[in-house]
Amino acid sequence: MTDDLIEKGAAASLVTPKLLAVGGALARRFTAKYVVEFDRVHPTLHSPCWNWFAARSDGYGTYCVAGVMVKAHRHAYEALRGPVPAGLELDHLCRNRACVNPDHLEPVSKRENVLRGEGPTAINARKTHCAKAGHPLTDDNVRIQRGTNSRTCIACAKERSRAWYLGHRGSGAAAPALT
Numbered sequence: 437m438t439d440d441l442i443e444k445g446a447a448a449s450l451v452t453p454k455l456l457a458v459g460g461a462l463a464r465r466f467t468a469k470y471v472v473e474f475d476r477v478h479p480t481l482h483s484p485c486w487n488w489f490a491a492r493s494d495g496y497g498t499y500c501v502a503g504v505m506v507k508a509h510r511h512a513y514e515a516l517r518g519p520v521p522a523g524l525e526l527d528h529l530c531r532n533r534a535c536v537n538p539d540h541l542e543p544v545s546k547r548e549n550v551l552r553g554e555g556p557t558a559i560n561a562r563k564t565h566c567a568k569a570g571h572p573l574t575d576d577n578v579r580i581q582r583g584t585n586s587r588t589c590i591a592c593a594k595e596r597s598r599a600w601y602l603g604h605r606g607s608g609a610a611a612p613a614l615t
């Protein structure tokens with residue numbers, strides 16, 4: 437790290453004094469790989485994203501430390517804030533995976549990170565009403581499907597079952613199980 441701090445190279449010419457002040461304990465080699473979006477301050481975090489423009493993997497910046505590839509945002513957080521507690525991972529509060537601003541990162545449990553993210557589990561978990569009829573998705577009106585973890589509106593399921601029954605009354609067929 438000491439070598440990094442005094443490293444001089446072509447990339448260092450990109451580093452302005454302003455960037456160095458923001459980068460703090462980060463190596464010049466690191467601060468040369470992101471741009472602080474000073475003119476686009478995050479509305480709720482009240483600070484700009486530091487957008488990594490060097491190598492990325494799955495949207496996350498990657499950075500090489502002593503021959504080992506690490507996640508750039510994690511490196512920035514550990515250099516400027518300290519170690520990430522064991523068992524926790526860093527959540528991007530700004531939802532910008534390329535951002536390496538430690539102020540936009542928060543150590544959370546893996547489960548919490550998934551729930552805050554953009555995957556299907558997260559999006560479903562944030563829905564408060566069913567899409568079909570707008571029933572409130574409270575705990576007593578939601579059935580979690582085993583395996584897929586998808587959530588079913590019980591009010592809608594009952595409605596479907598009732599409609600089926602009315603449509604098949606007298607046919608002798610068995611009503612479908614609630615799903």
Ligand SMILES: [Zn+2]
Nearest residue numbers: 485530535540
């Ligand atoms: Zn950010």
Ligand SMILES: [Zn+2]
Nearest residue numbers: 566571589592
């Ligand atoms: Zn419903």
